[in-house]
Amino acid sequence: SAVISQKPSRDICQRGTSLTIQCQVDSQVTMMFWYRQQPGQSLTLIATANQGSEATYESGFVIDKFPISRPNLTFSTLTVSNMSPEDSSIYLCSVMTGTDTQYFGPGTRLTVL
Amino acid sequence: AQTVTQSQPEMSVQEAETVTLSCTYDTSESDYYLFWYKQPPSRQMILVIRQEAYKQQNATENRFSVNFQKAAKSFSLKISDSQLGDAAMYFCAYSGGSNYKLTFGKGTLLTVNP
Numbered sequence: 001s002a003v004i005s006q007k008p009s010r011d012i013c014q015r016g017t018s019l020t021i022q023c024q025v026d027s028q029v030t031m032m033f034w035y036r037q038q039p040g041q042s043l044t045l046i047a048t049a050n051q052g053s054e055a056t057y058e059s060g061f062v063i064d065k066f067p068i069s070r071p072n073l074t075f076s077t078l079t080v081s082n083m084s085p086e087d088s089s090i091y092l093c094s095v096m097t098g099t100d101t102q103y104f105g106p107g108t109r110l111t112v113l
Numbered sequence: 114a115q116t117v118t119q120s121q122p123e124m125s126v127q128e129a130e131t132v133t134l135s136c137t138y139d140t141s142e143s144d145y146y147l148f149w150y151k152q153p154p155s156r157q158m159i160l161v162i163r164q165e166a167y168k169q170q171n172a173t174e175n176r177f178s179v180n181f182q183k184a185a186k187s188f189s190l191k192i193s194d195s196q197l198g199d200a201a202m203y204f205c206a207y208s209g210g211s212n213y214k215l216t217f218g219k220g221t222l223l224t225v226n227p
Contacts, residue, residue, distance in 0.1 A: 001160075031213060042204060042217040043158070056212070065183075090156055098148055100208065102215055104158035 023093030119218035138207030145209030
């Protein structure tokens with residue numbers, strides 16, 4: 001499986017600010033995803049990060065709030081914009097290899113005050 | 114829409130014993146994948162085991178095995194010879210269709226008692 005890193009691992013932010021989370025993979029992958037895990041909850045898909053085109057967002061998530069970039073096959077960023085305390089969550093990126101299996105990064109724990 | 118249900122919010126097992134975690138799902142797809150992921154307190158999501166729906170044989174990975182009942186839409190995880198390091202939140206997940214989206218259950222918190 002691929003080795004996936006995320007930066008930062010955790011952050012504490014003030015409401016109204018934005019945070020960009022980076023996801024780096026050690027090999028080229030076809031598909032990358034961003035998930036949110038709210039406190040005590042399961043994971044919910046935010047969007048699929050498409051290389052060279054706009055991300056595909058799930059219902060309830062919009063580009064203005066969660067802009068995503070994917071400039072190449074090994075890197076993606078997720079920005080959480082105009083943050084509020086309700087955005088406090090763990091944000092995880094995942095990648096899919098040719099086996100239709102998703103592997104996850106270590107996650108970014110975000111706290112918004 | 115696909116749904117995944119884990120009816121056991123918490124389970125406990127004695128070290129070296131066997132425990133089974135339940136999962137049911139709902140889908141109209143005929144071709145799909147099912148997964149069990151483990152999330153220890155470090156929050157890293159770790160793949161435990163994977164099952165392809167078209168395969169009748171149940172998947173196994175060392176001490177971990179599944180009981181896949183396609184007609185009943187049931188996908189339980191059996192952990193044999195439980196170890197302290199197995200303590201974690203376990204999530205059942207479904208992936209089907211063309212978008213490869215993972216749909217997760219709410220999770221089962223497994224405690225392993227020494």
